[in-house]
Amino acid sequence: MNSASTDTSQQHTWRINRHHAALWRSWDGEVVVYDDISGDTMKLDIIMSEIFRFMLHCPATPAEIVRHLASAFDLKADEQLRHITSLALHRLREAALIQTIPLAGSQDAR
Amino acid sequence: MRSLLPKLLRRPEGFACLTPDRWDLVIRQARQAGILARLCIQLDDLRILKRVPEKPRGHLEAARTLAQKHARDVRWEVACLCRTLEHCDVPLTLLKGAAYLLADLPPARGRLFADLDILVPRSRIDEVEQILGAADWVSAVTDFYDQRYYRRWTHQIPPLRHIRRRSVLDVHHTIVPPTARAPVDAATLATESLPLSHGGRLHILQPADMVLHSAVHLFNDGEFDHGLRDLLDLFDLLSHFGSRPAFWETLALRAEALSLTRPLYLSLRYLDRILGMPQPCELREALLRWQPPAAAQAALDALFDRALLPDHASCDDYLTGTARWLLYVRAHYLRMPLHLLLPHLARKGFRRTAAADEKNDRRSRQAQIERLLRLAPSRSDDGSHAQAVRQRH
Amino acid sequence: MVLITMKLSAWNRAELNERLSGSGLTVHTGPFSARIRTKISSVVDGIVLLYADYPVSDGDSFADFHVALQQPRGPRRWFRPQVTFHFDGVAPFKPLPLAQALPLLEWGLNWCVGNHAHQFLLIHAAAIERDGCAAILPGPPGAGKSTLTAFLVHNGWRLLSDELALLSLADGSVTALARPISLKNQSIDIIARRLPSARMSPRCKDTAKGAVALLRAPHESVARSGETAQPAWVIFPKFRVGSDGRLRPRSKADTLIEIGHNAFNYSVHGKLGFELLSQLIDSCGCYDFSYDSLDQAFATFDVLRPAGAVTRAASA
Numbered sequence: 001m002n003s004a005s006t007d008t009s010q011q012h013t014w015r016i017n018r019h020h021a022a023l024w025r026s027w028d029g030e031v032v033v034y035d036d037i038s039g040d041t042m043k044l045d046i047i048m049s050e051i052f053r054f055m056l057h058c059p060a061t062p063a064e065i066v067r068h069l070a071s072a073f074d075l076k077a078d079e080q081l082r083h084i085t086s087l088a089l090h091r092l093r094e095a096a097l098i099q100t101i102p103l104a105g106s107q108d109a110r
Numbered sequence: 111m112r113s114l115l116p117k118l119l120r121r122p123e124g125f126a127c128l129t130p131d132r133w134d135l136v137i138r139q140a141r142q143a144g145i146l147a148r149l150c151i152q153l154d155d156l157r158i159l160k161r162v163p164e165k166p167r168g169h170l171e172a173a174r175t176l177a178q179k180h181a182r183d184v185r186w187e188v189a190c191l192c193r194t195l196e197h198c199d200v201p202l203t204l205l206k207g208a209a210y211l212l213a214d215l216p217p218a219r220g221r222l223f224a225d226l227d228i229l230v231p232r233s234r235i236d237e238v239e240q241i242l243g244a245a246d247w248v249s250a251v252t253d254f255y256d257q258r259y260y261r262r263w264t265h266q267i268p269p270l271r272h273i274r275r276r277s278v279l280d281v282h283h284t285i286v287p288p289t290a291r292a293p294v295d296a297a298t299l300a301t302e303s304l305p306l307s308h309g310g311r312l313h314i315l316q317p318a319d320m321v322l323h324s325a326v327h328l329f330n331d332g333e334f335d336h337g338l339r340d341l342l343d344l345f346d347l348l349s350h351f352g353s354r355p356a357f358w359e360t361l362a363l364r365a366e367a368l369s370l371t372r373p374l375y376l377s378l379r380y381l382d383r384i385l386g387m388p389q390p391c392e393l394r395e396a397l398l399r400w401q402p403p404a405a406a407q408a409a410l411d412a413l414f415d416r417a418l419l420p421d422h423a424s425c426d427d428y429l430t431g432t433a434r435w436l437l438y439v440r441a442h443y444l445r446m447p448l449h450l451l452l453p454h455l456a457r458k459g460f461r462r463t464a465a466a467d468e469k470n471d472r473r474s475r476q477a478q479i480e481r482l483l484r485l486a487p488s489r490s491d492d493g494s495h496a497q498a499v500r501q502r503h
Numbered sequence: 504m505v506l507i508t509m510k511l512s513a514w515n516r517a518e519l520n521e522r523l524s525g526s527g528l529t530v531h532t533g534p535f536s537a538r539i540r541t542k543i544s545s546v547v548d549g550i551v552l553l554y555a556d557y558p559v560s561d562g563d564s565f566a567d568f569h570v571a572l573q574q575p576r577g578p579r580r581w582f583r584p585q586v587t588f589h590f591d592g593v594a595p596f597k598p599l600p601l602a603q604a605l606p607l608l609e610w611g612l613n614w615c616v617g618n619h620a621h622q623f624l625l626i627h628a629a630a631i632e633r634d635g636c637a638a639i640l641p642g643p644p645g646a647g648k649s650t651l652t653a654f655l656v657h658n659g660w661r662l663l664s665d666e667l668a669l670l671s672l673a674d675g676s677v678t679a680l681a682r683p684i685s686l687k688n689q690s691i692d693i694i695a696r697r698l699p700s701a702r703m704s705p706r707c708k709d710t711a712k713g714a715v716a717l718l719r720a721p722h723e724s725v726a727r728s729g730e731t732a733q734p735a736w737v738i739f740p741k742f743r744v745g746s747d748g749r750l751r752p753r754s755k756a757d758t759l760i761e762i763g764h765n766a767f768n769y770s771v772h773g774k775l776g777f778e779l780l781s782q783l784i785d786s787c788g789c790y791d792f793s794y795d796s797l798d799q800a801f802a803t804f805d806v807l808r809p810a811g812a813v814t815r816a817a818s819a
Contacts, residue, residue: 041759
């Protein structure tokens with residue numbers, strides 16, 4: 001993933017893609033998602049699981065997610081956490097579990 | 111017992127009172143024919159399924175579950191394919207199973223899908239092959255001779271397999287081999303194709319072409335593993351489209367325009383003989399025109415009456431193996447003019463290696479054709495397929 | 504609808520031979536029946552030994568699977584003789600040496616269930632039962648799962664299955680298959696020593712899995728194969744010298760993924776498959792288990808108790 005796409009993703013608000021992430025379970029902070037469209041079953045790591053569960057309540061920007069993770073795991077909201085968050089968001093998007101919220105008047109979110 | 115399943119399909123209320131030993135045969139024949147799931151759905155529609163005894167019902171429902179999985183997989187594959195080709199403006203026409211599924215047509219119900227079949231213009235096929243190659247589709251055919259065989263003698267490039275998903279994609283450029291006696295100009299298919307609702311990206315053949323494609327696949331390709339299933343596809347398609355205004359007239363005109371009257375004639379004849387579907391009165395005169403001479407008709411009946419039954423020992427008689435064999439030869443004859451066929455077979459004979467893979471269906475069948483043309487048929491030649499050793503009860 | 508006549512042991516050898524070489528003998532194992540045809544004497548011997556307790560019925564009935572073990576025609580009938588397994592007239596595998604005919608019957612029957620029985624969710628695992636509770640034991644070959652299963656089902660536990668755990672789609676309960684247990688390599692000797700009265704087929708050498716022998720299922724397991732059980736434990740066993748024999752809780756999320764990988768038809772069932780496995784994980788204690796002796800393992804399993812109230816996972 002290149003830094004240009006990282007910078008772009010900082011500006012978006014992300015939400016759960018309910019088409020692909022309709023079924024999930026969580027045990028001890030680890031989320032397993034079943035995607036009925038692709039047939040994939042995915043276990044999310046601790047960070048991705050926490051992000052996923054946070055976004056179930058409402059869409060969030062990367063900055064909001066970083067603050068939440070810092071609070072949940074008692075970490076500093078520093079560059080390293082921002083980078084980890086960015087990677088996690090990228091992987092969640094690659095798995096089609098999250099999508100950006102389209103701006104008013106624009107095309108469907110990717 | 112040979113015609114047990116077709117008879118029941120003609121009168122499905124008969125399923126409600128089958129004895130256990132009859133169910134035993136029906137399940138096995140239907141499984142072999144690839145129509146177990148379709149049968150489950152049909153019985154459910156007729157509200158007979160709940161009355162089927164527990165054990166056969168278990169198999170019917172298990173088959174339906176598997177068919178539902180196949181359908182999910184095909185939808186996903188089509189979605190992935192659209193994404194792979196989204197920046198390329200090549201028109202994509204879905205064929206066969208995928209078309210039935212995405213267009214919500216009756217032959218999709220209870221179907222077990224094998225490969226995904228698409229049609230693209232011949233002029234764009236290299237471009238499409240390149241894009242697919244960059245998206246993890248690799249050739250499923252590694253042998254150089256087989257590669258050349260596909261590209262020269264058939265109407266598709268060699269099948270592609272996705273590295274991760276393991277699905278198989280057949281990219282066609284027309285619906286009959288280009289060397290056939292009556293080649294079909296794919297451009298005429300394209301101009302009449304209909305868009306699906308995927309933002310117009312995907313197309314399907316218009317109804318008459320869909321029927322003709324199904325007919326030519328069944329009656330000219332020489333593969334009868336799922337002959338009864340393919341015949342039921344035609345049954346479903348014609349039942350579905352037959353009530354549309356002017357459909358039969360369009361179908362007849364189209365068959366004549368594409369020189370596909372023989373496969374259409376055979377379809378209607380065997381739909382009547384095997385499944386009891388009456389021939390449409392709208393085509394009475396056309397059918398008389400298209401009819402082959404009586405001797406040829408009798409020969410074809412002897413072959414197709416056998417080959418279109420399930421490929422199961424309980425449906426075979428002593429001529430079934432030979433019938434399937436002769437139809438396979440006929441398909442090759444239709445694909446390759448005789449003056450090309452014999453040199454092709456001769457060349458194949460020299461190239462045969464000692465390590466030939468017995469599971470390579472087409473290769474071993476070609477070897478059998480060679481034996482047939484060079485030698486008198488031997489007593490031990492029971493016409494068995496390369497893939498499966500058939501047992502005779 | 505099935506006319507169950509009697510146990511196989513009630514038939515004499517001549518009758519069995521006639522059936523097996525003619526229209527076939529239908530043997531009932533748990534929820535499935537297999538009509539078996541063969542003329543191979545080692546297979547007939549094996550069936551007499553291993554399937555004595557199972558109900559059989561005559562030819563005019565429904566059979567779930569029609570199987571046959573045949574020697575091919577041609578030179579391989581005599582020279583390095585082979586055997587082929589047929590499922591309703593089709594041979595899904597390449598031929599094997601004739602000496603492996605009996606294991607081939609077992610592998611073939613497993614293949615029949617694994618490929619077709621989508622009436623269940625099929626997990627590649629052993630399953631045993633006590634007091635109505637089932638322990639599911641997934642694991643790769645060589646982990647010692649069959650050895651452990653063989654020992655435990657002769658020491659207080661009931662055999663549900665050696666290779667294929669059958670989960671009901673309706674309620675997630677485990678249905679018994681209760682077929683012979685397949686033992687490999689050293690475990691053949693270990694079990695022969697520890698269970699001297701247990702009946703075992705002759706050893707077959709040089710299979711793809713090494714030496715293989717088949718252990719007859721205990722009488723009671725076969726007699727009670729109509730009783731289902733509720734899963735209470737998912738335990739991944741591994742034989743390792745020096746282990747302390749303790750159960751170690753493992754990640755439930757990981758366990759679901761691992762079981763999905765170890766299931767024959769998880770993806771066939773789609774959404775329902777995910778829900779069934781989630782329900783399984785919810786209701787079971789999930790553990791890794793290393794043991795260095797059968798006695799140690801017995802002691803650990805002896806004190807297994809089902810967990811209290813089930814805590815359901817957070818979910819969609």
